[in-house]
Amino acid sequence: DAGVIQSPRHEVTEMGQEVTLRCKPISGHDYLFWYRQTMMRGLELLIYFNNNVPIDDSGMPEDRFSAKMPNASFSTLKIQPSEPRDSAVYFCASSLRLGKGGTQYFGPGTRLLVL
Amino acid sequence: AQSVAQPEDQVNVAEGNPLTVKCTYSVSGNPYLFWYVQYPNRGLQFLLKYITGDNLVKGSYGFEAEFNKSQTSFHLKKPSALVSDSALYFCAVRETGNTPLVFGKGTRLSVIA
DSSP states (O other), X not given: OOOOEEEOSEEEEOTTOOEEEEEEOOTTOOEEEEEEEXXXXXXXXXXXXXXXXXXXXXXXXXXXXXXXXXETTEEEEEESSOOGGGOEEEEEEEESOOTTTOOOEEOOOEEEEXX | OOEEEOOOSEEEEETTSOEEEOOEEEOSSOOEEEEEEEOTTSOEEEEEEXXXXXXXXXXXXXXXXXXXXXXXXXXXXXXXXXXGGOEEEEEEEXXXXXXXXXXXXXXXXEEEO
């Protein structure tokens, strides 16, 4: 299996621009997660999906952030408009299940820099 | 609410010496505990997990962790550190069945040759 795939790996944009991050989970995994990692705040859960349905988006920082999962093999995280404080590494992860020992597998991340 | 604490931001150890990365947790029920490692410019990689059974859990790359219920701890250990073990280590916990993992802030391990 190729693991969780994220694109792009690096993104540099200017403040006010729209940014779209993409994720392909491991085939057959029912859960998909979006995390953000910064030096100040560590690893934060933004939103997660089960069977393409958003379950908890309480970690999404502002209305500028939105996430979709149109099908079982694709998800996007969109920031519109972007701001310098959105600069971070964004990780996507997937899991076959959550119960007890369900392991979350992470993608390589997208490093976002907003100028 | 479930939470996990990693009391050390940084751990330094000489190559060949044993290493310990500390983790304590807080849950109201039975914990399910995980360790992940993050190498520079990479995603988090799963190392090992404790669900039930033997308190000593063995994982990838020679790492092991010991679950201690009385001390609410799940410290990561390795008998002999390698320079290549230098990375950021995350402890994570899940309490209820169908919730995402809650991660600690991470501990940076530096193994010096």
